[in-house]
Amino acid sequence: MLTTVVNTKHDRLNPGIVASMDLKRNVDFSHRVAHAIIDLHENGFTEDFILAGNGLLWVQEKTCLQPTDFYMIKSHRFDHPDKKQRLFLMGIMITPANVKGIGMYEHLMTTPLPAMLTAIQD
Numbered sequence: 001m002l003t004t005v006v007n008t009k010h011d012r013l014n015p016g017i018v019a020s021m022d023l024k025r026n027v028d029f030s031h032r033v034a035h036a037i038i039d040l041h042e043n044g045f046t047e048d049f050i051l052a053g054n055g056l057l058w059v060q061e062k063t064c065l066q067p068t069d070f071y072m073i074k075s076h077r078f079d080h081p082d083k084k085q086r087l088f089l090m091g092i093m094i095t096p097a098n099v100k101g102i103g104m105y106e107h108l109m110t111t112p113l114p115a116m117l118t119a120i121q122d
Contacts, residue, residue, distance in 0.1 A: 029081050036076045036089050040102050045074075045091050047101025051114060056092065056103060070094045072103075084109050088117050 048059040049070075056065045074091030090103040107113060 026081055029078060033078055033087060033089065036078075037102065040074065040089070040091050043091070043100075045100045045102050047092075047094075047099055049090075049092050049101050049103035051103060051105045051117075054115065058094070058101070065094065073100070 049056040049065075050059060052064060054067055056070060057063070058065055070092050072090050073093050076089040078087040078089070080086060086107045086109065088103075088105045088107060090105075091100065092103050093100050105114070105117065107117070
């Protein structure tokens with residue numbers, strides 16, 4: 001249990017407690033992301049993909065894929081505790097090879113969202 005201590009002299013949170021709360025939020029965020037990645041790996045998503053324009057870069061094969069070469073099977077959106085960025089995690093299937101992998105994209109809230117991610121925005 002996290003206890004908040006108020007500095008009655010200045011009516012502010014103790015900086016040490018605030019730092020502890022931030023650390024806990026960051027650890028929780030990282031834990032949720034790691035759990036989703038492990039779940040995808042356990043379900044056969046073993047390759048790595050990077051968002052590149054409207055397509056993907058297949059890291060292991062050093063190959064660029066067009067949107068017609070793949071589709072998203074699963075998607076997760078994680079809002080970072082700082083409220084300035086989001087992390088998108090995608091379970092991707094390459095067709096017709098039936099190769100599955102993980103795509104990850106970190107989005108800064110001050111920039112436009114790539115078109116392929118708008119479907120998992122909400």
